[in-house]
Amino acid sequence: MLRTSEHALRKLLEHLIQEYGDKIELPYSPPYRTVLYLMERQGLPQVDLLPVFGSRSPASEVLNGKREIGKTHARKLAEFSHLPVSLFIQDI
Secondary structure, three states, X not given: OOOHHXXXXXXXXXXXXHHHHHHOOOOOOOHHHHHHHHHHHHOOOHHHHHHHHOOHHHHHHXXXXXXXXXXXXXXXXXXXXXXXXXXXXXXX
16 A cells, blocks of 8 residues: 555656656557567567467568568467557557
8 A cells, every 4th residue: 555645656657657658759660570679678589479479480470570460469469568459560
């Protein structure tokens, strides 16, 4: 349970982060580059994504930018990475 002062600080930080987020525009990054970045940051080899893609072929095609990430794979990637599905969908 947060104390009153901690709750107030949390609300202030949430407000400042939202305000900052509303002012900046992040550069576009193709979804497959987002996956590559996450893999690099977490030290994950491609084989760790087999539960998401089912086999090496679709995983390889996606990670090489030869195939778009479908809705099913996007949902699985979001669940796998604990991030919003919108990061993995091309048409957002």
